[in-house]
Amino acid sequence: MTQDDKVPIEDDGMTRTGRLAGGLRNDLRRRLPxxxxxxxxxxxxKVAGSTLFLFFACLANAIAFGGLTGLVTGGEIGTVEMIVATAAGGILFALCAGQPLTLLGGTGPIVIFTGLLYTTCxxxxxPFLPVYGWVGLxxxxxxxxxxxxxxxxLMRYFTRFTDEIFAALIxxxxxxxxxxxxxxGFTEDGSDIAAALLSLILAVGTYLVARSLKGFLHTPFLHRRVREMVSDFGPALAIAAMTGVALxxxxxxxxxxAIPETVATTSGRPWQVDLSDVPxxxxxxxxxxxxxxxxLLFLDQNISxxxxxxxxxxxxxxxxxHLDLLVVGAITVACSIFGLPWIVAATVHALNHVKSLADTEVVAEGGAIRERIxxxxxxxxxxxxxxxxxxGSILILPLIKLIPMAVLFGLFLYMGFATLNGNELADRARLWFTDRSLYPETHYIRTVPRxxxxxxxIIQLGGLIALWVLKTSPLGLLFPILIALxxxxxxxxxxLFTEAELEALDGEESAEDIEHDHMMAGDLHA
Known part of the structure; x- marks a missing residue:
């Protein structure tokens, strides 16, 4: 191997090599060993607990976004297509990707784009599907x-400032x-109040049980291995428990x-799209x-x-x-040929996947206590x-159908709040409601004026609000451009800020900052 072929020791995967497929080859050399x-x-x-948790979460995502895709495309692409795309694309990504911890799935921005494309057609x-196929190809x-x-x-220019806004949005x-x-159920005319009330109880119950069991590791009860097992399987246990309550x-x-009973397209069309059926x-x-x-796909994938x-x-x-992007490109081509939804890195699922596989410690920061991976x-x-x-969810259809959608929405709620937890945008927003004497001693609070x-x-929240408004407007097609802006x-x-202030607020923690937090953790355990 020549000097030019070696991967830099500190390579973060976003280096411009100046050679054709240079970054891709570096990814392969880095990950193949x-x-x-x-x-x-x-x-x-721990992997088994993570698998059960994310199986239900990804299945719920496929059901929810598959149904939404069906609504915005007049039923031409629906839940069954989303399940097939999520299963096949996810398997290929797990086998071939550079970062397998990233989970793929349908996302809100892609559903919006698909709906706008259908309206244009x-x-x-x-005909929508052939146009969709060519756009995807x-x-x-x-x-x-x-x-x-x-x-x-180019992702070098996307700092934590953008990452935090994007993660908070999702x-x-x-x-x-x-x-x-x-x-x-409480707002629709003629709705069943008993069903609406039970749905609310199941959703909130799933959220509270999952959160409590996930934090069971840091309680003094039982042996640590038992606490770890309960924590790892917490979300799956919450689903089982609240499904039992529903029964x-x-x-x-x-x-x-809403699982389909047979593996057939939503509209009954052939699986392969006739790409020649357009001028x-x-x-x-x-x-x-x-x-x-x-x-949209490039930014969604790379930011996640x-x-x-x-x-x-x-x-x-x-x-x-680069390897991840290559695999996503191949999946996009395949999905377009068969009229399946495009899938890309699902931010909330990917981050929860990492957290579910993590060992953590408790760190004290001033008056606050948080977990560190x-x-x-x-x-x-x-x-x-x-x-x-x-x-295989089609094969266990009777069991899957026992799970109320309210329980899966409770899982959505848990994942949304779990993603916000640890997002510094949310942490800094909470400072507005925190006693100044109890501010945590984070690296930026120690060095940046309040x-x-x-x-x-405020600037980050302005960007978040702008993305939300554009996402829900008729100009939603321009959503990816605003992310780039x-x-x-x-x-x-x-x-508005000095370089030192921006480094503290937007840069990665330094070794000194991490050592300070570990010292705080030592004081806590002492």
Whole structure:
């Protein structure tokens, strides 16, 4: 191996090599030596707990976003297609990706884009699925080209400022959608109040039980191994417990998991899309909306992967941005040919996947106590088994249908709040309601004036609100562009903050900061 072929020791996976497929080759050299250990490290009870938790979470995501996709596409792409795409794409990603801890799935922004594309096709009297197929083929091709031209180096310009806004947005979407779905029964005309009340109890109960069991590790009860087992299987136990509660009320009719009874397309069409069923000009014109779709998929994938590979997660096997993007591009092409929803890194699921595989310690910061990740069991077994179980969900249909949707929405609620927990945007927003004498002694509070901390938070919340408003507007197609515009906004903030202030608020914690927190943790345990 020549000097040029070696991967830099401190390579963060976002280096521009200047060589064709240079970043991709670096990803392969970085990750291939760990491929066997990815399977060996998956043989652990913690992986089993993570698998059960995320299986239900990813299945709920497929059901929810599959149903929503069916609504915005007139039933041409629905729940069964979303389940097939999630299962097949997730299995391929677990086997081939550079960072297998990242989980793929349908996302709100992609559903919005798909709905707008369907509306455009209706207005132009064009068949939706062939147009969708061509847009996806172009987008998949663009993603492959981006992967072999080191395009992920652009993520160097996306700092934690953008990551925190994006993660908060996705978490808020989960929380809002869960709350809307659970409270819908109280607002609809002619609704069953008993069913609505029981649904509310099940959703809140699932959230509270999952949260309590997850934190059981840090209680003094029972042996530590037992506490670890309860904590790891907490979300799955919460689903089982609240499903059991629902079965105690057989006379109350609850909405069950919307799983299809047969593996057939929602509309009854053939699986393969007839791509020739459009005028020739459409085949080339589809490259226009494909550029917007590519921006959305590129940013969604890479921002989520950046969050997974954050230094605070203590991952040791390295990232694989370009390899991940190549696999997503191939999945996008395959999904487009068969009229399946495009899937990409699902931020909330990926972050909860990492947390479910993590060993943590309790750290004291001033008047506050929080958890810090010590290590993560990096493996390919849990992501593979999660999606194998999703593929096999049709075979255990009677059991899956016993789970009320309210329980799955409670799981959404838990995941949304779990994602916000540890997001510094949320932590800094809470400072507005915290006694100043009880501010935690974090690295930025020790070095940045209080008014500058609040100004930074206000700007981030402004970006979050702008993304939310655009997402829900008729101009939602431009959503990915606004995400990209957060980068120049962050660069412009140099006029309001010094370099030292921005480094403290937006940079990774230094070794000195981490050592300070460990000293605080030692004081706590002493």
């Amino acid at each position: 760990h491929y066997l250990s990815d399977w060996r490290d998956g043989l652990h009870p 209706v207005e132009l009297s064009l 172009w987008s998949g091709l663009f993603l492959v080209l981006l992967s072999i031209t080191d395009a992920s180096f 978490a808020v979407i989960f929380i809002v959608e869960a709350v809307k779905s659970v409270t819908l 105690l009320f057989p006379d109350v009719e609850l909405e069950g998991a 020739t000009w459409v085949m080339f014109a589809a490259s226009g909306p494909a550029l917007l779709a590519t921006i 992967t950046r969050l997974v590979n954050a230094k605070s997660h203590k991952l040791e096997k390295g990232p694989g941005f 010590v290590s993560v069991r990096e493996n390919r077994v849990s992501p593979l088994m999660i999606h194998v179980l999703i593929a 008014r500058k901390i609040h100004l930074f938070t 957060l980068v120049p906004l962050r660069l412009a903030m140099k006029r």
